[in-house]
Amino acid sequence: MFDNKERTEIKDLGEFGLIEHLTKAIELQAPSSIKGIGDDAAVLDFGNKKTLISTDLLLEGVHFDLRYVPLRHLGYKAVQVNLSDIYAMNGTASQITFSIGLSSKFPLEAVEEIYEGALYACKKYNVDLIGGDTSASKQGLVISVTSIGYADEEAIAYRSGAQEGDLICVSGDLGGAYVGLQLLEREKQIYLENPSIQPDLEGKDYIIERQLKPEARKDIVELLAENSIKPTAMMDVSDGLSAELLHICKASDKGCKLFEDKIPLDPMTYETAREFGLDPTVCALNGGEDYELLFTIPQSDYDKIKGNMDITVIGYVTEAAAGCSMISKSGNVYPLTAQGWNAFQG
Amino acid sequence: MFDNKERTEIKDLGEFGLIEHLTKAIELQAPSSIKGIGDDAAVLDFGNKKTLISTDLLLEGVHFDLRYVPLRHLGYKAVQVNLSDIYAMNGTASQITFSIGLSSKFPLEAVEEIYEGALYACKKYNVDLIGGDTSASKQGLVISVTSIGYADEEAIAYRSGAQEGDLICVSGDLGGAYVGLQLLEREKQIYLENPSIQPDLEGKDYIIERQLKPEARKDIVELLAENSIKPTAMMDVSDGLSAELLHICKASDKGCKLFEDKIPLDPMTYETAREFGLDPTVCALNGGEDYELLFTIPQSDYDKIKGNMDITVIGYVTEAAAGCSMISKSGNVYPLTAQGWNAFQG
Structure with missing residues (x-):
C-alpha cells in the first residue's frame, strides 16, 4: 500500500536510527515524567499518589485488519484502548510505552503513520510517550502498549x-x-x-x-x-x-x-x-x-x-x-x- | 512438539479462563504491589521513590527460535532481559507485566511452560507479576514484558x-x-x-x-x-x-x-x-x-x-x-x- 509513494526502507535506518527518527519530536509534559525515551528505563515520580499500570497486546489479523484500518487510526486506537483501563480505575493516565514489531513489507512511512496516530492520542489526552521497543517481525504487525497513571488511594475504583x-x-x-x-x-x-x-x-x-x-x-x-x-x-x-x-x-x-x-x-x-x-x-x-x-x-x-x-x-x-x-x-x-x-x- | 503428550486446547478455556488458570497461584510479595492481576489496571505505591519503567517486545523468528529455545527458558529470559534495564538504572525491579500472543498450534501446556519460566525468574528476583494480556496470534509467538522498579532520585544512573x-x-x-x-x-x-x-x-x-x-x-x-x-x-x-x-x-x-x-x-x-x-x-x-x-x-x-x-x-x-x-x-x-x-x- 506504500509501494507507489515515498518509501524509505527501515533496515537502512536500523533500530536505533528508527527510534531516534520517530521520537525526536517528543517533549515530556506530565509533571510525573522525569526521564522518557533514551535510557534503559524511564523515570517517573508519583509523589504520594498510587501508580496505575495497564498493558495491551494488539496483533494483526486478530485485533485489527489492515485492509480497512488506516494506520493512523490504528496507532490512535491502540493508545485509547489502553488509556481506557486507567480511567476505568478512576485514575488519570500520564504516560505510555509504545512498542511496534513490523515486517519488512512496511516502509518507514507506515511506521510514521502509526506513531503519528499514537502521538495524536497522547497529545489529546495529556499523556507522555516515555518508552517502547521497535523490532522487526517475521510475521504481521504487532503493537504493545503499556499505560501508566495515578490516583489518590481513596479515589481508586476497583x-x-x-x-x-x-x-x-x-x-x-x-x-x-x-x-x-x-x-x-x-x-x-x-x-x-x-x-x-x-x-x-x-x-x-x-x-x-x-x-x-x-x-x-x-x-x-x-x-x-x-x-x-x-x-x-x-x-x-x-x-x-x-x-x-x-x-x-x-x-x-x-x-x-x-x-x-x-x-x-x-x-x-x-x-x-x-x-x-x-x-x-x-x-x-x-x-x-x-x-x-x-x-x-x-x-x-x-x-x-x-x-x-x-x-x-x-x-x-x-x-x-x-x-x-x-x-x-x-x-x-x-x-x-x-x-x-x-x-x-x- | 506437544502433540503426543497431554494437550489442552486454549480455545476451550477462552481468554478469561486462560488468564485465571495461569495466574491463580500468583501471590504479591513486593511492598509496593497494592493490586495485581484482576482489574483494569494494577495499583502500585512507590512512596517517595522514583518509578522506573522499561519494556521489551520479543518475536518468534527474530528474537528467538523455538527449534532450540525451550519454552521455560524463553519465559525466564524474557523477564531477565527486561529486569536488566531496571538494574541498569541502578534501581530495584519490583513488578512486571507479562503478555503473550500465541497461535493455536500451542496447547495450554506450552503457555504454562512459558509462564513457569517467567514466574521462576520473578521469584528469584523478588519481582511480582501484576498484569498482562493474553491473546491469540495468527502467526508466531509474541511476548511483551514491561518491568517496573524504583530508586532514590540521587541513586539513579543515567x-x-x-x-x-x-x-x-x-x-x-x-x-x-x-x-x-x-x-x-x-x-x-x-x-x-x-x-x-x-x-x-x-x-x-x-x-x-x-x-x-x-x-x-x-x-x-x-x-x-x-x-x-x-x-x-x-x-x-x-x-x-x-x-x-x-x-x-x-x-x-x-x-x-x-x-x-x-x-x-x-x-x-x-x-x-x-x-x-x-x-x-x-x-x-x-x-x-x-x-x-x-x-x-x-x-x-x-x-x-x-x-x-x-x-x-x-x-x-x-x-x-x-x-x-x-x-x-x-x-x-x-x-x-x-x-x-x-x-x-x-
Whole structure:
C-alpha cells in the first residue's frame, strides 16, 4: 500500500536510527515524567499518589485488519484502548510505552503513520510517550502498549466494590463499535469479490468511527470528580456490557438486574444492526470495543447524575443469590451470560 | 512438539479462563504491589521513590527460535532481559507485566511452560507479576514484558553522567551469549539436514546457558550500593560492548579508550569462538545479549572494586574530541563502531 509513494526502507535506518527518527519530536509534559525515551528505563515520580499500570497486546489479523484500518487510526486506537483501563480505575493516565514489531513489507512511512496516530492520542489526552521497543517481525504487525497513571488511594475504583442497591450506570452508548465492524467486514468482502466497487459507508460515519477511532472516557472520570461521585465499582466496556457486568458482580459477590429498555443505543447503531438482521440489544450486550465506562454508584448520588445526557442508569445491584439477569422490553427475565469475545475461538 | 503428550486446547478455556488458570497461584510479595492481576489496571505505591519503567517486545523468528529455545527458558529470559534495564538504572525491579500472543498450534501446556519460566525468574528476583494480556496470534509467538522498579532520585544512573577520567567497568564476562548462539545455530543446521544426529553440546554448558538463560545483574547493583559506589553512567550490555559504550559516550558528550586485553572473556567463549573462526574480541564487542552491566565510576572509587573478581576495569573516559577507540593487544588504535545487532537487516 506504500509501494507507489515515498518509501524509505527501515533496515537502512536500523533500530536505533528508527527510534531516534520517530521520537525526536517528543517533549515530556506530565509533571510525573522525569526521564522518557533514551535510557534503559524511564523515570517517573508519583509523589504520594498510587501508580496505575495497564498493558495491551494488539496483533494483526486478530485485533485489527489492515485492509480497512488506516494506520493512523490504528496507532490512535491502540493508545485509547489502553488509556481506557486507567480511567476505568478512576485514575488519570500520564504516560505510555509504545512498542511496534513490523515486517519488512512496511516502509518507514507506515511506521510514521502509526506513531503519528499514537502521538495524536497522547497529545489529546495529556499523556507522555516515555518508552517502547521497535523490532522487526517475521510475521504481521504487532503493537504493545503499556499505560501508566495515578490516583489518590481513596479515589481508586476497583471492580469489587459494588453494593446491594447501587445504581448501574454506563457512559455514552453501546453496540456501535460492533455494528461498525460488521459494516467494514461487509464492505471488505464486497471489495475482495470485486475491487472496482467503492465501499458504501455513506451516512455511517458515527458507527465507523466508534470502531476505528474510539475515545477513552477521560471526561467521565473528570465529571465524576467534579460532582464528588466515587463509583463503588468501575470497568471499561471492552468485551461487551454483559461480560463486564458479570465481572463486576463476580468480583463484588453481588447480583444485578439490567433493564433492556434502558441500554443506551445510538439510532444509527439500532438501524444498522437491523439492516444486518442483528438484535441491537445483543450487539450492546456482547459486541464490545465501545470503551465506555460501566460503573456503580450509591442511590444517594442519583441526583448528581440524573440531568447528564452522557450517563444512563441501566439497572441496579442485588444480592448475589438473586443472580445476574436482564428484564427484556416485554417484561421477560433472561439470565446474563458472558459471550464476550474469545480471541482463541477458531 | 506437544502433540503426543497431554494437550489442552486454549480455545476451550477462552481468554478469561486462560488468564485465571495461569495466574491463580500468583501471590504479591513486593511492598509496593497494592493490586495485581484482576482489574483494569494494577495499583502500585512507590512512596517517595522514583518509578522506573522499561519494556521489551520479543518475536518468534527474530528474537528467538523455538527449534532450540525451550519454552521455560524463553519465559525466564524474557523477564531477565527486561529486569536488566531496571538494574541498569541502578534501581530495584519490583513488578512486571507479562503478555503473550500465541497461535493455536500451542496447547495450554506450552503457555504454562512459558509462564513457569517467567514466574521462576520473578521469584528469584523478588519481582511480582501484576498484569498482562493474553491473546491469540495468527502467526508466531509474541511476548511483551514491561518491568517496573524504583530508586532514590540521587541513586539513579543515567547514560549521560560519565566524566572525563572515569574508569569504565563491566561485570562478568562478554561474548558468551553470542558464541553460544553460533553453537546452537550450527547444531540446528546439522539437525535439519539429518534429524537422527543428536546435538553435540557437551562441555559447552556455560556459553549455552549464557544464550538461553541469562541472569540480570541485580547482585552488581547491590554490591555497588554496599560499597557506596554511585556509577556516573550505566547501561546493560544487550547490543554488544561497542554499541553500549558509544551510547554512554554520546549521551555524556565524552570519548573513551578501551583496552582489548582487559575485555573479560570466559575461556570457553574464547576457545569456541576460535573453533568457529571468529575473533573472540569481536564477539564481545558486537555480539550482544550478555546482559552484563557496563558502568563508569570516578577513579577515587577504584579501591572499592579492585579486589572484586566480578568487575573488570576495561578502559577510561576521555574528552569528546579524543573520540572512542580501542587499543588492541598489539598496541594499535582502532575507532569503535556500532555494529550492534540490526533486527531490520535482511
